[in-house]
Amino acid sequence: MTADIIKPDNRLSIEKSVPGRRAVKFKNILRAKETLPPYLARKNAPKLPELSEFDVVRHYTKLSKLNFSVDTHFYPLGSCTMKYNPRINEEAAALEGFANLHPLAHDNASQGTLEMLYDLERMLCALCGMDAFTLQPAAGAHSEFTGLLTAKAHFERLGQTGRTEIICPDSAHGTNPATAAMLGFTAVNIKSGPDGRVDPAGLKARLSGKTAVLMLTVPNTLGIFESRIEEITEAAHKAGALVYLDGANFNALIGLIKPGDLGVDIMHLNMHKTFSTPHGGGGPGAGAIGVRKHLEKFLPVPRVIKDGGAYKTDCARPCSIGKVKAFFGNTGVLTRAYAWLLMHSKKELEAVAENAILNANYIKSRLEAVYPAHSGERCMHECVLTPPAELTARGLKTLDIAKRLLDYGFHAPTIYFPLIVHEAIMIEPTETESKETMDSFVETMLKINDEGAADPQLLKDAPHTMPVKRLDEVQAARQPNLRW
Amino acid sequence: MFIPNTLKDREEMLKTIGVSSIKDLLRQVPGKYLYPAFDLPETSLDEQQTARRMKTLAAGNPPILSFLGAGAYERYIPAAVKALISRGEYLTAYTPYQAEASQGLLQTIYEYQSSVCALYAMDCANASMYDGASAFGEAVRAAARVTGRKKVLCQETLNPQYLRTLKTYFANSEEYRFVTVPHKDGLLDAEKLAGLLGADTACLAFQTPNFFGLPEDAPKLSELAHKAGALVVAAADPASLGLFTPPGEYGADFAVGEGQSLGLSLSYGGPYLGVFTCKKEYVRQMPGRIAGMTRDKDGRRGFVLTLQAREQHIRRDKAASNICSNEALCALSATIYLALLGPEGLKELGLANARAAAFAAERLAAVKGAALLFKAPFFNEFVLQVKSDATSLREKILAKERIDIGLPLKNFYQGLGPGALLVCATETKTEEDILRLQKALKENI
Numbered sequence: 001m002t003a004d005i006i007k008p009d010n011r012l013s014i015e016k017s018v019p020g021r022r023a024v025k026f027k028n029i030l031r032a033k034e035t036l037p038p039y040l041a042r043k044n045a046p047k048l049p050e051l052s053e054f055d056v057v058r059h060y061t062k063l064s065k066l067n068f069s070v071d072t073h074f075y076p077l078g079s080c081t082m083k084y085n086p087r088i089n090e091e092a093a094a095l096e097g098f099a100n101l102h103p104l105a106h107d108n109a110s111q112g113t114l115e116m117l118y119d120l121e122r123m124l125c126a127l128c129g130m131d132a133f134t135l136q137p138a139a140g141a142h143s144e145f146t147g148l149l150t151a152k153a154h155f156e157r158l159g160q161t162g163r164t165e166i167i168c169p170d171s172a173h174g175t176n177p178a179t180a181a182m183l184g185f186t187a188v189n190i191k192s193g194p195d196g197r198v199d200p201a202g203l204k205a206r207l208s209g210k211t212a213v214l215m216l217t218v219p220n221t222l223g224i225f226e227s228r229i230e231e232i233t234e235a236a237h238k239a240g241a242l243v244y245l246d247g248a249n250f251n252a253l254i255g256l257i258k259p260g261d262l263g264v265d266i267m268h269l270n271m272h273k274t275f276s277t278p279h280g281g282g283g284p285g286a287g288a289i290g291v292r293k294h295l296e297k298f299l300p301v302p303r304v305i306k307d308g309g310a311y312k313t314d315c316a317r318p319c320s321i322g323k324v325k326a327f328f329g330n331t332g333v334l335t336r337a338y339a340w341l342l343m344h345s346k347k348e349l350e351a352v353a354e355n356a357i358l359n360a361n362y363i364k365s366r367l368e369a370v371y372p373a374h375s376g377e378r379c380m381h382e383c384v385l386t387p388p389a390e391l392t393a394r395g396l397k398t399l400d401i402a403k404r405l406l407d408y409g410f411h412a413p414t415i416y417f418p419l420i421v422h423e424a425i426m427i428e429p430t431e432t433e434s435k436e437t438m439d440s441f442v443e444t445m446l447k448i449n450d451e452g453a454a455d456p457q458l459l460k461d462a463p464h465t466m467p468v469k470r471l472d473e474v475q476a477a478r479q480p481n482l483r484w
Numbered sequence: 485m486f487i488p489n490t491l492k493d494r495e496e497m498l499k500t501i502g503v504s505s506i507k508d509l510l511r512q513v514p515g516k517y518l519y520p521a522f523d524l525p526e527t528s529l530d531e532q533q534t535a536r537r538m539k540t541l542a543a544g545n546p547p548i549l550s551f552l553g554a555g556a557y558e559r560y561i562p563a564a565v566k567a568l569i570s571r572g573e574y575l576t577a578y579t580p581y582q583a584e585a586s587q588g589l590l591q592t593i594y595e596y597q598s599s600v601c602a603l604y605a606m607d608c609a610n611a612s613m614y615d616g617a618s619a620f621g622e623a624v625r626a627a628a629r630v631t632g633r634k635k636v637l638c639q640e641t642l643n644p645q646y647l648r649t650l651k652t653y654f655a656n657s658e659e660y661r662f663v664t665v666p667h668k669d670g671l672l673d674a675e676k677l678a679g680l681l682g683a684d685t686a687c688l689a690f691q692t693p694n695f696f697g698l699p700e701d702a703p704k705l706s707e708l709a710h711k712a713g714a715l716v717v718a719a720a721d722p723a724s725l726g727l728f729t730p731p732g733e734y735g736a737d738f739a740v741g742e743g744q745s746l747g748l749s750l751s752y753g754g755p756y757l758g759v760f761t762c763k764k765e766y767v768r769q770m771p772g773r774i775a776g777m778t779r780d781k782d783g784r785r786g787f788v789l790t791l792q793a794r795e796q797h798i799r800r801d802k803a804a805s806n807i808c809s810n811e812a813l814c815a816l817s818a819t820i821y822l823a824l825l826g827p828e829g830l831k832e833l834g835l836a837n838a839r840a841a842a843f844a845a846e847r848l849a850a851v852k853g854a855a856l857l858f859k860a861p862f863f864n865e866f867v868l869q870v871k872s873d874a875t876s877l878r879e880k881i882l883a884k885e886r887i888d889i890g891l892p893l894k895n896f897y898q899g900l901g902p903g904a905l906l907v908c909a910t911e912t913k914t915e916e917d918i919l920r921l922q923k924a925l926k927e928n929i
Contacts, residue, residue, distance in 0.1 A: 329753065
């Protein structure tokens, strides 16, 4: 084989286009009187590729092969919970009864989906110790949006419109302050203590009659549990604020700890993390917001209710914040999450968190002698490490280690996050990875340290085996080329 | 259960860590919170039982002949779309943070952006948003940011779900004013619009075809808005764009749409696809992910996520939006769908829809006691006025014939009366389907 043949074909679909070539056709054109106004007729055909069906299938099959994915590679992306996505979930969501159901279908014709949604809400309430859940948000950030809007409605109803501040620790995901700002709140940043935890004294100094919500990620983005959570939530409540739990890291809590017990008023879950639905290359996800009883009336419409033996959608909610998307949530994703939950008893859910925590601690304890951990403590479901001093002394960075990992068939961990850790390497193995995979990852990380010490350039030039070498991101941003 | 660790593995791992039990790993958690009682089943289902339970639930949504539209449309999804998007390499990847190991996905996003730009005749697109309504909300937010103005004009015939989402996207704030431009015979009243436009108007935000299925005279509306210094935010059904003038050609500043029409199943409301496009001067106002083409060290073509300085993970509370994920797999469906249709297929799709609806309208208007409410041309849905109460008629026919005749409008537009019904027929409806509907209506009206 010549090099040209094995070189990946990176032509765009439009570059493979041949005028006149067709794939899908529509022959069911009924006979009726034309009514379309000629002055609105499209004159220039859109520049779309003209391909055969086989061209399309080959093009996108080939492109798929240029990707790392959970199915093909260990993907220890911290904070993203890249666990195995069971195939039964896909089969369930594709069932015609679910897939073909119109969002405005009559309740009488949607009893199956409504029962599923009702049951899923109930199970999430039990799992989290919350009083009510809505399944409408389309994603994690969208959940934060829904949750903070609920808080806003609550304070407006109380007449406490002076509560304009949302407190977020500096370790929080960027979505927390971004959501606060999007809703017109002021995001107040509080500094984490040296152990990555919220410092209750520092928090108390920032709490005031202006505080609407304290947003906490538990465990935090360093994979550490807020041990003084009781003191924290009590202080927030004493100031009249609500406590919001960002459930991005719920994989550490599921079946072990109920957020409701921690004094949380509003929380979100990411179905595409803990509940095993696929990440789809960036989405779709699905979110859920859980609240205490007194906040339920603010949740988005419609609510799914049970009335005798029948399930109904209820829109008559005068206090509701309204709608966060056109129709009910990402039901197709929720269907997958529900299937996964059915396959887990109480004990089995507990084992999810236990093994997620065990795996993270295993990787941490095997690597921390070479890759110093940010914290000497045990971690929960993920650990944050830093590059070996030996490598940084040679001018190597976390990015170089990450790129070299790709050469060995491992997706890199999350890097440079949380922002409060210099050169962070954030590793989340999840419960679905085996000891052999983790051992192999650990050995590779150790090998990369040796390689970097012996030949720093090898890492600086990495990756060597991917379809492309390191890409010029500066040029991409300076002269954006965003379409054909 | 998807946990590979055996008891032996667990023991070895605990030993390596230097603890004797999982509980030793949990010392940082106050003991009173650990292992609480849960009101959850003690037993779980195996895969076969789960499959059965899911099938039983799915059967609770019986197959019906449905003429519902109103923002979500029954479409034929080509088998190749489903086959390709179920490939694990796409399905189980995540946001392409490591570009070198995600070239396939990044290229598909670039192709998606290109395809929707071509479809809407716009300069730039992002990598997608949650749905049409959230894209619409974000576009109006961007228009308000750009102009610094606080008044938003919306057409009365905007999908009511979009209007509610829009208000939510402005945090139900009273700082912004949403003013409704009334319709005249189903179409936005241009005279009234001219009177409402002013130096305080951020944008005119409308959809076409509108909620009643009628294509607006978008070029004229756009011209009026621009004359007043307002921006134009247009929501257009992508399935209509093989036939109709695309937003870019009438100068829309932001153009959005519900991408569900492009190869996605209805799935009771999601996951869908928010198409978001804009003129190039507003590229840095776009929310969400954007992929761009660049070169690698050897000069080879490659793709990366770009212009990230707009985004929440960099800008935090100064970001254009809080959005983090996109709907990449849905965007991939749309990309493949558009590649399979090509320009000709897209035109055929539009025609198949327009003709199905026109045929349905002819037949239904011939039923005694039913008439079309508006005279204006429509795309794939129209408002039918029936002499009886549309809500009870719908329930009656649903129970008797397993046909959903469409969406009664009285909850959304009280002025139209109890007989107004929004009926939709897409390319999935055959002559027989429509004759069945006609018969059911005739016998039950």
